[in-house]
Amino acid sequence: MYIVFLGAPGAGKGTQAATVAEKLNLAHIASGDMFREAQKQETELAKQAKVYMEKGMLVPDDITIQMVLERIAAPDCERGVIFDGFPRTLEQAKALDEALGKQGKMIDSVVYIKVAEAELLERLSGRWICRQCQTPYHMVNSPPQTPGKCDRCGGELYQRPDDTPETVKERLKVYFAETAPLIDHYAQAGKLLEVGGEGGVDEVRERILASLEKETVK
Numbered sequence: 267m268y269i270v271f272l273g274a275p276g277a278g279k280g281t282q283a284a285t286v287a288e289k290l291n292l293a294h295i296a297s298g299d300m301f302r303e304a305q306k307q308e309t310e311l312a313k314q315a316k317v318y319m320e321k322g323m324l325v326p327d328d329i330t331i332q333m334v335l336e337r338i339a340a341p342d343c344e345r346g347v348i349f350d351g352f353p354r355t356l357e358q359a360k361a362l363d364e365a366l367g368k369q370g371k372m373i374d375s376v377v378y379i380k381v382a383e384a385e386l387l388e389r390l391s392g393r394w395i396c397r398q399c400q401t402p403y404h405m406v407n408s409p410p411q412t413p414g415k416c417d418r419c420g421g422e423l424y425q426r427p428d429d430t431p432e433t434v435k436e437r438l439k440v441y442f443a444e445t446a447p448l449i450d451h452y453a454q455a456g457k458l459l460e461v462g463g464e465g466g467v468d469e470v471r472e473r474i475l476a477s478l479e480k481e482t483v484k
């Protein structure tokens with residue numbers, strides 16, 4: 267199964283993609299996490315991506331596509347993948363279709379997690395992430411059990427530099443201009459599953475799983 271998780275920054279894609287991937291035993295590919303990981307290692311890729319990420323802009327397609335296509339060639343992707351934060355442009359969507367097509371595979375479903383814009387802003391401004399395992403927390407809605415520490419791995423929590431109000435605004439603008447057109451693209455291909463992203467994390471996950479299950483028994 268190859269599934270794309272689509273949604274605005276703050277819609278809960280990362281949280282949901284990680285747990286759904288674990289539940290369905292699929293690899294979880296999060297392009298944002300890959301870029302942040304590269305920053306830690308100070309690679310050439312990181313240098314190229316950094317300036318765009320800091321401004322809340324998209325990293326150019328050629329760099330992003332190459333990084334993700336290399337990743338999907340790894341053996342753990344054989345069983346299937348949940349893509350989180352990729353594709354984010356039509357160009358990326360086409361490159362992914364083509365790469366999977368060459369292996370006789372295709373995107374089966376696209377889960378679009380829909381959240382109202384006011385709620386997105388509220389969520390992003392209170393977001394803290396684990397430096398080690400990337401699990402997100404919200405200081406009001408889903409705080410960690412011990413302040414500043416990840417419940418899952420004990421890692422240190424930090425606020426992403428691109429979660430500042432100015433950069434958040436830019437990221438949402440970029441999302442509506444560049445990524446939102448993918449909703450239509452996948453709807454036309456008959457692959458879009460729209461899921462309401464408001465409510466508790468468990469509640470949203472159950473909606474996603476129910477919607478995927480309905481799709482696979484069709």
Ligand code: AMP
Nearest residue numbers: 297298318319323324325330351352354
């Ligand atoms: P995310 O963690 O998904 O919010 O991504 C953080 C940042 O990484 C984005 O604001 C972009 O600068 C960059 N990024 C992540 N995924 C992509 C992508 N598919 N295409 C271009 N840039 C990306």
